Amino acid sequence: MTRSLGRDSAVRNEILMLILGFAALVAVGGATVWLVSKSDDFNRQVATTLETKNEIVRTLSLAQDAETGQRGYLLTGEERYLRPYRSSLEKIDDHFRRLGELIGPDGPQRQDFETVRATVRDKFAELAETVGLSTSGRRAEAQAIVLSDRGREAMVQIRQLVSRMTAREDATLAERTEDAARLSNGLLAVVVLGLVIAAALAFVAQLLVRRQTRVLAAAQQELAQANHGLEAAVAERTSELLAANGEIQRFAYIVSHDLRAPLVNVMGFTSELDAARGVLKEQLDELTESVPDKIRPEAREAVEVDLPEAISFIRTSTAKMDRLINAILRLSREGRRVVTPESVSVTDMANAIAATLHQQTAGVGAEIVVDPSMPALVTDRLSIEQIFQNLIENAVKYLDPARPGRIEIRGRRVGPQVEYTIEDNGRGIDAKDHERVFELFRRAGAQDKPGEGLGLAFVRASVRRLGGTISLTSEPGKGSTFHLTFPAVLRPQTETQAAA
Amino acid sequence: MNTSNQRPVVIVMIEDDQGHARLIEKNVRRAGVNNEIRHFADGTSALQFLQSSETTANGPLLILLDLNLPDMTGIDILTILKHHDRLKRAPVIVLTTTDDKVEIQRCYDLGCNVYITKPVDYDTFATAIRQLGLFLSVMQVPDA
Numbered sequence: 001m002t003r004s005l006g007r008d009s010a011v012r013n014e015i016l017m018l019i020l021g022f023a024a025l026v027a028v029g030g031a032t033v034w035l036v037s038k039s040d041d042f043n044r045q046v047a048t049t050l051e052t053k054n055e056i057v058r059t060l061s062l063a064q065d066a067e068t069g070q071r072g073y074l075l076t077g078e079e080r081y082l083r084p085y086r087s088s089l090e091k092i093d094d095h096f097r098r099l100g101e102l103i104g105p106d107g108p109q110r111q112d113f114e115t116v117r118a119t120v121r122d123k124f125a126e127l128a129e130t131v132g133l134s135t136s137g138r139r140a141e142a143q144a145i146v147l148s149d150r151g152r153e154a155m156v157q158i159r160q161l162v163s164r165m166t167a168r169e170d171a172t173l174a175e176r177t178e179d180a181a182r183l184s185n186g187l188l189a190v191v192v193l194g195l196v197i198a199a200a201l202a203f204v205a206q207l208l209v210r211r212q213t214r215v216l217a218a219a220q221q222e223l224a225q226a227n228h229g230l231e232a233a234v235a236e237r238t239s240e241l242l243a244a245n246g247e248i249q250r251f252a253y254i255v256s257h258d259l260r261a262p263l264v265n266v267m268g269f270t271s272e273l274d275a276a277r278g279v280l281k282e283q284l285d286e287l288t289e290s291v292p293d294k295i296r297p298e299a300r301e302a303v304e305v306d307l308p309e310a311i312s313f314i315r316t317s318t319a320k321m322d323r324l325i326n327a328i329l330r331l332s333r334e335g336r337r338v339v340t341p342e343s344v345s346v347t348d349m350a351n352a353i354a355a356t357l358h359q360q361t362a363g364v365g366a367e368i369v370v371d372p373s374m375p376a377l378v379t380d381r382l383s384i385e386q387i388f389q390n391l392i393e394n395a396v397k398y399l400d401p402a403r404p405g406r407i408e409i410r411g412r413r414v415g416p417q418v419e420y421t422i423e424d425n426g427r428g429i430d431a432k433d434h435e436r437v438f439e440l441f442r443r444a445g446a447q448d449k450p451g452e453g454l455g456l457a458f459v460r461a462s463v464r465r466l467g468g469t470i471s472l473t474s475e476p477g478k479g480s481t482f483h484l485t486f487p488a489v490l491r492p493q494t495e496t497q498a499a500a
Numbered sequence: 501m502n503t504s505n506q507r508p509v510v511i512v513m514i515e516d517d518q519g520h521a522r523l524i525e526k527n528v529r530r531a532g533v534n535n536e537i538r539h540f541a542d543g544t545s546a547l548q549f550l551q552s553s554e555t556t557a558n559g560p561l562l563i564l565l566d567l568n569l570p571d572m573t574g575i576d577i578l579t580i581l582k583h584h585d586r587l588k589r590a591p592v593i594v595l596t597t598t599d600d601k602v603e604i605q606r607c608y609d610l611g612c613n614v615y616i617t618k619p620v621d622y623d624t625f626a627t628a629i630r631q632l633g634l635f636l637s638v639m640q641v642p643d644a
Binding site for chain 2: 253257258260261262263264265267268269270271272322
């Protein structure tokens with residue numbers, strides 16, 4: 001008990017450990033997913049940072065392109081030199097919109113962004129003014145504006161701002177790259193941890209499975225041994241029972257034989273007594289003729305009435321005792337007989353029995369109805385015949401003269417068993433006698449028919465020997481039904497053992 | 501009952517039941533058999549008598565044997581008799597209440613000459629014993 005309790009708690013601990021292990025594995029998996037998505041975010045941020053940096057640098061190049069175009073045009077007055085300027089002018093608005101998006105509405109670069117946009121706008125305004133003046137032929141005025149250094153200062157400011165913003169983006173980039181590296185290191189560590197936990201779990205699980213298998217195998221073996229022991233115990237008990245049964249039968253046999261021997265004497269000497277009485281009576285008759293006065297009437301009565309009466313009682317009693325002893329002998333001999341199973345058509349058998357009883361049944365206007373489709377049996381022919389013979393004869397014997405007798409014999413198969421019923425509409429048996437009628441020398445109801453109370457005892461013993469059961473349902477004044485159940489196929493192993 | 505050299509045959513009756521012994525004797529006599537009948541009520545004394553040198557030297561024997569004896573079974577006695585140098589030729593008639601097939605077979609296997617079951621009904625019993633008596637009166641018994 002304690003051992004199994006200990007084993008139970010150990011198993012509980014192991015299960016708990018496994019659950020914890022799996023929980024850890026799930027946590028590691030979750031962490032991995034989170035880290036991977038995080039790392040994705042970082043990568044995206046790095047890409048944004050790079051693009052932002054490019055756009056910042058492009059601000060300067062657009063401003064320079066525009067200035068280059070202006071300078072060329074102011075120098076040459078030729079329209080084609082304006083091309084870089086116009087191209088920049090076209091792109092500048094889109095550029096700032098894009099850069100504004102990248103930097104975000106309140107990023108750290110916002111202030112510088114606003115400043116650089118304003119400065120570039122100033123620069124472009126100055127450029128537009130000079131280009132406009134030059135186009136309208138006022139080149140001197142345009143040059144004066146250029147010489148005012150307004151444009152140059154704007155450019156310087158732009159260059160400074162761009163350089164500061166670029167440096168800031170570089171710093172961000174470095175920071176984010178470092179974060180990404182840390183993150184991927186963390187990811188690697190978590191994945192390794194997960195693998196380690198998984199490996200540990202697999203190892204523990206296989207240990208557990210192997211141990212469990214060992215325990216199961218041991219339990220199975222134990223069970224097999226227990227089963228074997230049980231079978232042996234059952235076999236032992238069975239053989240003990242068979243031996244006890246055999247002993248009882250031998251006992252019945254010996255007792256009935258020993259009872260018979262004194263009976264021979266009682267009957268024998270009763271006859272001798274009767275013969276002696278005959279001699280006395282002859283003498284008495286002779287004396288009656290010659291000397292009638294000498295004979296006392298008591299002596300005559302003793303010889304002629306008392307002695308014959310006593311002898312007659314002794315004879316009927318010993319005859320009865322002899323029948324009883326014979327019945328016990330028959331029972332015990334039937335018990336010792338080896339049953340030999342063979343196929344028996346119960347329908348044919350019942351019809352044959354009904355035919356032998358025809359005179360009796362016809363005499364009282366009764367009929368015996370045999371179901372023509374009763375299942376056959378593999379059993380001992382002699383025993384089954386005796387059983388049906390007894391039961392059908394009983395049914396005929398105890399019919400109620402008040403109504404026409406009807407005895408029905410039916411049978412049906414129920415799984416591995418066959419059930420037969422013998423139903424009559426005779427006098428019936430009181431409920432209190434339903435068990436008693438099967439006992440040896442016991443009878444029920446009005447004792448108006450000859451019999452020793454043997455038939456049903458014999459029937460029950462025979463039914464049991466054929467592996468069957470017999471029961472009775474009956475109502476006084478309505479009729480009785482005897483129910484027989486037999487195995488469809490009798491296997492006589494135990495019987496042969498008993499006989500051996 | 502005769503022997504070749506006309507010595508009288510002694511009937512040895514081994515029967516534990518005094519009543520049976522008396523009834524058997526009465527009915528054997530009624531059949532006109534007048535040979536000496538020696539009655540023994542147990543196996544030991546019967547064997548003692550049979551195996552004594554006096555008996556073996558003195559003329560022919562016929563043995564009536566009951567199977568149910570207090571000290572041994574008739575089967576034991578039958579076995580001893582049929583293995584005895586001189587006694588093995590003496591006819592043995594088993595006269596008992598047992599009508600068990602196996603017992604009957606065993607007795608004949610062991611060399612019993614006749615097996616008779618005692619009927620319980622006295623008329624049948626008396627008839628059987630008287631017929632046995634008649635049978636004995638015409639029987640030839642070898643001189644031991």
